[in-house]
Amino acid sequence: MPCLEPVDIPRAPTKNRKRYVQGGVAAGGLLLITILLASLKPAAPSVDREIVSLDGVRRGTMVREVRGPGTLVPEHIRWISALTPARVERIFVQPGTPVQANTILLELANPDVQIEALDAQRQLTAAEGELVNLRTSLQGGRLTQAGVVASTRSEYLSSKRAAAVADSLTIIGGLSRNEVTLAHEKADELEARYDIEKQRLDLLTSAVDSQLTVQREQVVRLRAITAFRLSRLSSLEVRPGEDGVLSELNLQPGQWVVPGTILAKVVQPGKLKAVIRIPETQAPGLAIGQIASVDTRTGIVAGRVIRIDPSAQEGTVTVDIALDSTPASARPDISVDATITIERLSDVLFTGRPAYGQPNSTIGMFKLVEGGRYAVRIPVKVGRTSVNAIEIVQGLAAGDSVILSDMSRYDNVEKVRLK
Numbered sequence: 001m002p003c004l005e006p007v008d009i010p011r012a013p014t015k016n017r018k019r020y021v022q023g024g025v026a027a028g029g030l031l032l033i034t035i036l037l038a039s040l041k042p043a044a045p046s047v048d049r050e051i052v053s054l055d056g057v058r059r060g061t062m063v064r065e066v067r068g069p070g071t072l073v074p075e076h077i078r079w080i081s082a083l084t085p086a087r088v089e090r091i092f093v094q095p096g097t098p099v100q101a102n103t104i105l106l107e108l109a110n111p112d113v114q115i116e117a118l119d120a121q122r123q124l125t126a127a128e129g130e131l132v133n134l135r136t137s138l139q140g141g142r143l144t145q146a147g148v149v150a151s152t153r154s155e156y157l158s159s160k161r162a163a164a165v166a167d168s169l170t171i172i173g174g175l176s177r178n179e180v181t182l183a184h185e186k187a188d189e190l191e192a193r194y195d196i197e198k199q200r201l202d203l204l205t206s207a208v209d210s211q212l213t214v215q216r217e218q219v220v221r222l223r224a225i226t227a228f229r230l231s232r233l234s235s236l237e238v239r240p241g242e243d244g245v246l247s248e249l250n251l252q253p254g255q256w257v258v259p260g261t262i263l264a265k266v267v268q269p270g271k272l273k274a275v276i277r278i279p280e281t282q283a284p285g286l287a288i289g290q291i292a293s294v295d296t297r298t299g300i301v302a303g304r305v306i307r308i309d310p311s312a313q314e315g316t317v318t319v320d321i322a323l324d325s326t327p328a329s330a331r332p333d334i335s336v337d338a339t340i341t342i343e344r345l346s347d348v349l350f351t352g353r354p355a356y357g358q359p360n361s362t363i364g365m366f367k368l369v370e371g372g373r374y375a376v377r378i379p380v381k382v383g384r385t386s387v388n389a390i391e392i393v394q395g396l397a398a399g400d401s402v403i404l405s406d407m408s409r410y411d412n413v414e415k416v417r418l419k
Contacts, residue, residue: 044374044415052405052418054368055352059398062350064285064342065387068316070276072296072334074267075322078242082261083235086110088251095249099240105249105264108236108257117233120226127222131215138208145204149197156190163187240266247332272326274303276338277316281358282385283308285342292321292340298329305340339387349392355406359385366416368401375403376415 086108093105166183240246248265257263274294278286290305307320321338357363360383366375380395380402396402410416 044417045410045413046419047375047403047410047416049418052403052407053352053355054401055404057349057351057392057396057398057400057402059347059349062345062348062384062389062391063386064345064384065339066278066282066286066342067337067339067387068276068278068282068319069335069337070274070319072272072330072332072336073275074247074269074332075271075273076268077247078240078244078266079262080105080238080240080264080266082108082257082259082263084108084110084113084232085256085258086113086236088253088255088257091249091251091253093246093249095246097246099244099246099266101242102239105238105240105246106251108238110236113229113232113236117226117229120222120229124219124222124226127215127219131212131219134215135212138204138211142201142204142208145197145201149194149201152190152194152197156187156194159183159187159190238263240264242266244268267332269332270326272323272330272332273306274321274323274336274338276319276321276336276340278319278340280312280315280317283312283317286317286319286340287342290340290342292338294321294323295337295339296327296330296334297336299327301325301327303338342386345384345391349396349398350389351392351396351402352404353385353388353390354402354404356408357382357390359383359390362395365396366403366407366410367396368403368418372401372418374415374417377413 087110089107089109091106093099093103099105163180163183163186166180169180244266245268246264247267249263251257251263274292286305286308288305288308292303292305294301294303301323302325303321303323305319306322309318311317319338319340321340354363354365362379362381364377365380367378368375378395381393383391383393385391407416
């Protein structure tokens with residue numbers, strides 16, 4: 001048989017090779033798209049224009065003000081406290097009632113106080129009687145001694161004349177030398193007695209004054225003690241001591257009070273002042289005499305600062321404001337708001353106060369660009385602040401517009417779109 005030679009038969013391309021090619025093209029395209037997307041910046045987040053607060057930067061006069069809440073309180077408050085331990089017997093007046101200086105608000109009782117007052121009066125009467133008796137006794141003794149001095153003086157003068165007569169009789173030989181000597185000795189003795197009696201009178205007179213002074217001082221002390229104990233006794237009938245309105249009286253009949261317990265509070269409602277609490281971060285710059293306006297909820301009342309608490313409590317500084325006038329509807333303890341003008345800054349750059357940042361610092365603010373379609377974050381150096389304004393030191397110019405609302409949720413972006 002003849003041998004047959006092998007013959008090459010052509011084969012068609014397989015489907016797998018085509019798939020590989022298509023897969024490679026797709027992978028390359030995907031890689032290219034990924035690279036392009038990675039090179040693009042993320043789109044700016046959108047912010048609703050209606051929910052953010054916008055303001056413009058302007059140059060002019062900026063009024064520095066601080067604001068704080070507070071209450072109206074009477075300028076003069078009379079606190080009535082207990083002077084002695086006692087029991088509440090009766091209450092005659094209720095809070096809110098106008099009272100006069102001698103109106104009895106309530107009555108207290110303490111028998112020991114009554115006994116002490118009676119005993120003090122008894123001791124005072126006894127001391128005054130002793131003073132009268134002592135004065136009579138001492139004056140009588142002084143007068144008696146004055147009589148002795150007068151009698152001794154008369155005897156002394158008589159003996160002195162007798163001695164002179166004896167001397168004259170000696171010349172004519174009428175008396176012996178011995179009789180003349182006796183006359184002179186008698187005169188010398190009476191002279192010495194006269195001097196002694198005069199000294200005794202002087203001593204008695206000075207003793208009278210000193211003894212009476214001691215007894216008078218004792219009477220004065222007992223009078224003071226008696227007056228004090230009588231005042232304690234009279235304090236059992238509690239009176240306001242001045243005209244006003246009874247503001248507080250939180251006692252019940254039968255209640256026992258000790259010295260120092262507040263019994264009542266009397267105020268003068270027509271003379272009120274505002275006590276305001278200013279945040280301590282805004283307190284620098286406050287001064288006595290600064291102008292203020294107080295919102296009493298029924299109107300605005302002008303006033304001035306009359307006192308600033310030297311220390312801060314719970315993050316606030318207490319400021320007292322005297323009102324130029326008191327509205328008829330104003331009442332003690334109602335809530336008010338006050339604005340105090342600290343100073344006026346002329347020719348400064350300022351804008352509305354943002355909801356973030358501290359004075360004299362650098363903060364990030366969003367400035368409107370591209371016709372207000374976008375806002376970009378820029379560093380802005382700010383200075384002094386007011387209630388509704390802040391001074392711009394660096395970073396913005398007059399005519400710029402900024403976002404004042406809190407943008408802390410966009411801290412990780414530098415640009416936002418306003419819609």
